[in-house]
Amino acid sequence: MIRTFQQHILRPTRLLNGLWDFITDPDNIGIHEGWASKFPEGSRKHVVPSCWNNELGTYEYIGAAWYRTYFDNVQETNIRLVFEGILHHADVYVDGKHIGYHFGGFTQFSVLLPELAQGKHELVIRVDNTVDWQTLPTDIADWHSYGGIIRSVELQELPDVYIDSMKIDYQLKDDSADIQLHIVLHSLSKGDCQVEVNAFTEGLSLSSSHVDIAAGQAVSLTLRGSLEKIRRWDVGEPELYTFTVQAGEDDLIDRTGFRTVEVQGSDILLNGKKLYLQGVNRHEEHPEWGFAFPPKLMLKDLDILTDMGCNIVRGSHYPQSQFWIDLLDEHGMLLWSEIPMWGCFMSKETLGSPIFIERGIKMLDEMISRDYHHPSIIFWGAHNEIDTRTEEALELTKAFVGKIRSMDSSRLVTYATMHPEQDIVLSYFDVIGINKYYGWYEGSVDGFSSMLENYYIHAEKHGAGGKPVIMSEFGAAGIFGDSGWEPRLFSEDYQADVVTRALKIFRDDPRIAGTLIWHFADIRVDVRSDRPYFRDRARSFNNKGLLSEYRKPKLAYRVVKAIYRSDLLDR
Template sequence: MLRTFREHHIRKTALLDGPWDFVTDPGNEGLHGKWFDRFPHDSKSLYIPSCWNNELSLFHYEGVAWYRKKIRLEDAQHVRLIFHAVLGHCDVYLNGRHLGYHYGGYTPFDFVVPSLSEGEHELIVRTDSTLDRLTIPTEHVDWFHYGGIIRSVELQLLPDLYIEQLKIDYLLEGADADICIQVRLHSLSQQAVTTTLKLSEGGHVFHSEHVKLEAGQSVDCEVKLHWSDVRLWNVGKPELYKIEARTDFDDKIDRIGFRRIETKNHRILINGTAIYLKGVNRHEEHPEWGFAFPPKLMQKDLDIIRELGCNTVRGSHYPQSPYWLDLLDEHGIIFWSEIPMWGAFLPNETVCEPLFQDRALTMISEMVSMHYHHPSVVFWSVHNEIDSRTQDAYEMTERLVSLVKQMDTSRLVTYATMHPLEDVLLPLFDVIGINKYYGWYEGDISGFRQMLQQFHERAEMLGAGDRPVLMTEFGGAGIFGDVGWEPRLFSEDYQAQIVTEALDIFRSDAKIGGTYIWQFADIRGDLKSDGKHFRDRARSFNNKGLLNEYRKPKQAFREVRRIYQSWNDFADLHK
């Protein structure tokens, strides 16, 4: 499933999920050998969506791989192919013809093929999961580096005149909403076409107009209206509206929630009410599925997160599935969305590279476009743990923040810093996230107190003293089942001690607006026998999860549940 609701009733759609022909290309011979035209005979069958590293003998494979799927049309059709996420570099071919290239990993891209003939067609995909100094993430990254087509591939049959885009914006004044709906229609016809465009909510048509398009033309229709007494979306109290655009030939449905996001007195406000954020960092990863995370497991993760007492989740460290965000929308849980620029080992020289910056800008644009209508998304994050002490980082970050604000002024722009006492980026952001691991990577847990005091003084000096501050990463590793009479490194007892003492420190600081514990569940680490990084990861996992990788709770989970459930969601602005 792509979403928790249907996006189309008229438009015919089909998922191409299931077995595809698959072959690795470790020598990168496929382009020279024209595998896009003559697919190798020695291929195997691989289920899509999936990560190839979950297959036997491919655990450590990083590089090029090819996929093939044969599709059949009963009649000549306009076709739209949507790849909902492919890791790394991706080239798509249809019947030997190159449709296009995409770089990324966690956002969709598509190709429209007009008048594709009836009969059988060969769809071939070349992927390359190789990381290097200019990829995002770069070659040294603190999560397992999977490869593959990780989300569904969708085939849509388009009419001559189809809905290309539905975009909904609004401004709230109390419970009154000034709404602007933009519908882009595109014609694939060889002659002029007239249609009736209708907009509806809950089956009630609130706008209708006739639209004429010339052959091959695109038309943007803009509708402005005022709704009174709208139901507001809020934490724990989700209210959602389905908006449908329909023509005589096509339809498109999306879902929104009305809420106003602000900051005041170091707090995040939703609809004028201050919220104290109680969260975890969650990788969309599982040892048996990798990043091809099935909806059933998403529902289980959500149930566990709600049981923990969370009202927010940070999407570490990449745009996550729209299905997951649908679930958060439906349960009133705040989401932090970010691109996969993970920077603990990111050289400053890379930050200056035009290609690296262009890739980051593209990823931000695609992330914002994909999640634009989800009311759960409150934060857009542009990077995590880069060297934020340099002028080069400042100039790149200015570009990234500027793009976010061009695309969306309704949400908060943020990031997470690992250099809080030397960071020069603080004034650029609406909200500041701090990643620090006292008690684990450095010093004693009590070190948080002095660090925060110094940070608040520095933020004030840089003109960012009024920003909400969130503790976006903290914690320590605990091996599931390792318990004893006293806390010690890698025991569940010591992990629980770190997290509970840190939470107490943060809650007593009036300038801290919330916490995101690192992390929800244990994840695979990027360990290589010939590599020098992350060799402290026991079991080849990052073991800082409150749960193990199979979602079994550790002692820290029970302690955090006790603490989070005792904290009110709503924060006193005057404390």
């Protein structure tokens, strides 16, 4: 499944998920030996979607691997192949011909095959999960470097004139919404065409239009209308509207929810009401599935978040699957969405690299384009824990924030800083996220109080005084099942004590707009014997989860639930 709802009725689609042929290429000889047209012997079956680092024999494999499957056309037709997520480099071949390349494991891409002949066709994909100092993520990131086709592959049959995209914009006034549907049509026809375009949603049929399209060209148009007595999307009140566009023989269906999000002083307002955020950071990861996270477990995670009393979750540290975000839309749970830019050990050379910046801007474009309609997303995150004391970070921030604001003015732009008392990029953001681990990596929990006072003074000097602040990461490791009579390091008792004391400090500070605990559940990390990084990660896991990797609650989960759901928080 890609979405929780059907996006096409007229357009034939089918998933190519299932058993594919799979073989690793540790010596990187596949391109030279022509594996795209002559798949080598010795392959085995591999499930798509999945991660190869969850399988016997490839548990720690980093490098290239090749996948193969087949699909049939009952007649000559236009085919689009949509790939929801491939970690990280993907080369696509159809019938031995190279069709396209994409970098970025967490965003969608597609390839087009016009007038593909009737019959059986071979689809081969070379996947490479190698990362370096100029990739996003870089080769040093605080999660495991999984590889594979991690999300669904979809085949779409397109008519000669098809709907390439639909963008829903709206302006709210009281209980009415002025709506603009921006539609892009593409023609694969050899001759000029005319199609009728219609759009409708609940209680509104937008004006139809006959559109002329020259052979092989694209055309953009905007349909406008107004909806009265709208129901606003809100936390716990997930009012959604489904929009359907039809153009000739094609259709496209998407959803949105009407709501506003803005900043007023140090407050974040949702639909004009002050919002206090309480949530966690969550990796879309599991020790049995890696990043190929199954829908059943998504529902369980959402139930756990709701049980805990969360109203927001941070998508750490990459765009999450569309199915997950659909679920958040449907349950009234907020989301902070960001690109995979974890920068704790990132060098100035990386921050200043043109190809690195270019890749980041492309990922922002793909994330925002794909997820623009989700009402649950209230923050776009630009980066996480880069060295925001440097001029390189400042220039990168200008580029990233400029890109976000050029694409979307309806949401707030944020980031997470690990240098709140020296940060020089504060003024570029609507909301400031602070990542600090007093009680774990530095000092005692009481250090949060002096750090915050220093931050507020620093923020005033850098044009960010009074901006909303979110404690976007804090916490401590607690190994599941390790408990005793006292709060020892790595025990569940110590973790619960750190989180409880930190939450007390933050909730007593009226200038803080919310808390996001690090993190939801324990995750596998990239611990290697030949590298010095993350050697404090017992079991090769980041053990700061409120739950174990198998979603068993620790003591910290229970204390956070009591705090988040307490009657003391009546905001």
